[in-house]
Amino acid sequence: MLLPDKVFYRSVPELLNAGLTRSGTPVYLQLMGNNPSVVADNAAKAVELGALGIDLNFGCPSPTVNGKGAGAILLNEPEKVHQIVMAARQTVPSKTPFMAKVRLGYDNTDNIIEIAQGIEAAGADMITVHARTSADKYKAPARWEWLAKIRESINIPVIANGDITNIESFQQCQAISSCDHYMIGRASVRHPFLARQIQQSIQNKSIQPINWHEHQQLLLQFALLMKESKNDIGSASRVKKWLKILSKGSKATQQDADNLFEQIKPMKTLDQISQILTAA
Numbered sequence: 001m002l003l004p005d006k007v008f009y010r011s012v013p014e015l016l017n018a019g020l021t022r023s024g025t026p027v028y029l030q031l032m033g034n035n036p037s038v039v040a041d042n043a044a045k046a047v048e049l050g051a052l053g054i055d056l057n058f059g060c061p062s063p064t065v066n067g068k069g070a071g072a073i074l075l076n077e078p079e080k081v082h083q084i085v086m087a088a089r090q091t092v093p094s095k096t097p098f099m100a101k102v103r104l105g106y107d108n109t110d111n112i113i114e115i116a117q118g119i120e121a122a123g124a125d126m127i128t129v130h131a132r133t134s135a136d137k138y139k140a141p142a143r144w145e146w147l148a149k150i151r152e153s154i155n156i157p158v159i160a161n162g163d164i165t166n167i168e169s170f171q172q173c174q175a176i177s178s179c180d181h182y183m184i185g186r187a188s189v190r191h192p193f194l195a196r197q198i199q200q201s202i203q204n205k206s207i208q209p210i211n212w213h214e215h216q217q218l219l220l221q222f223a224l225l226m227k228e229s230k231n232d233i234g235s236a237s238r239v240k241k242w243l244k245i246l247s248k249g250s251k252a253t254q255q256d257a258d259n260l261f262e263q264i265k266p267m268k269t270l271d272q273i274s275q276i277l278t279a280a
């Protein structure tokens with residue numbers, strides 16, 4: 001079944017902006033499914049609608065998704081993963097970057113090398129590996145040693161993912177995996193300047209300390225962008241939610257974040273919150 005256009009635009013509004021975020025970052029569109037021809041048709045449609053790259057998700061641990069035979073449960077079936085990637089690669093133009101994201105397995109690591117080799121053989125340009133099994137969920141420590149084993153078994157680049165939360169964990173992951181690319185998940189929400197700090201550490205520059213004022217500016221930007229969107233119901237609580245997460249990101253900004261949270265907690269509208277953030 002082909003998804004209607006509106007589903008693509010709702011999930012990836014950047015399609016209406018030549019596939020780019022407002023700041024110009026290319027957005028790759030991720031698909032998930034267990035039927036090779038359905039995934040392939042939707043991948044082709046995503047490219048037609050302007051997606052700059054396609055990613056296939058074989059890492060989702062959601063019981064609902066897995067119950068439908070999609071996501072991480074497919075890691076029990078390396079041949080099926082290979083077929084899905086191959087079918088989709090064939091419909092996506094070769095110049096369009098095409099990748100897959102996996103975990104180490106569903107509840108064991110037995111298949112992961114075969115899966116990675118199958119994804120490469122099917123023509124993917126890159127593979128992202130979240131270094132946990134689905135059974136590990138999000139809590140068990142990421143097993144970065146597997147990233148090195150996978151990297152050595154294939155020739156396409158491996159993007160390392162899992163538990164990169166600060167410069168030290170990035171350096172450890174790099175030392176263990178020797179990957180060329182890294183993906184930060186949850187920590188990028190808690191600690192929005194982590195990627196900048198890591199980049200500065202790679203370039204041997206002095207690391208810019210975490211700065212509450214910058215966080216506040218980001219929150220204001222977030223509030224203003226949501227105000228602009230057509231549907232801003234629930235937006236005020238989303239700003240509060242992000243502020244709560246930010247307060248857990250760094251000891252340096254925790255007190256300021258907590259104080260601001262107490263100030264905006266009773267507010268119901270984005271206008272009220274934006275006023276406080278602007279004045280701060």
Ligand SMILES: Cc1cc2nc3c(=O)[nH]c(=O)nc-3n(C[C@H](O)[C@H](O)[C@H](O)COP(=O)(O)O)c2cc1C
Pocket residue numbers: 030057059101130138161162163164183184185186187
């Ligand atoms: C709330 C939530 C939603 C996620 N949604 C997706 C998703 O849609 N696609 C995907 O590939 N990974 C998704 N992930 C997984 C992350 O991309 C990442 O692989 C995982 O969090 C491990 O990296 P981290 O330890 O840096 O967070 C999600 C994770 C969380 C916590």
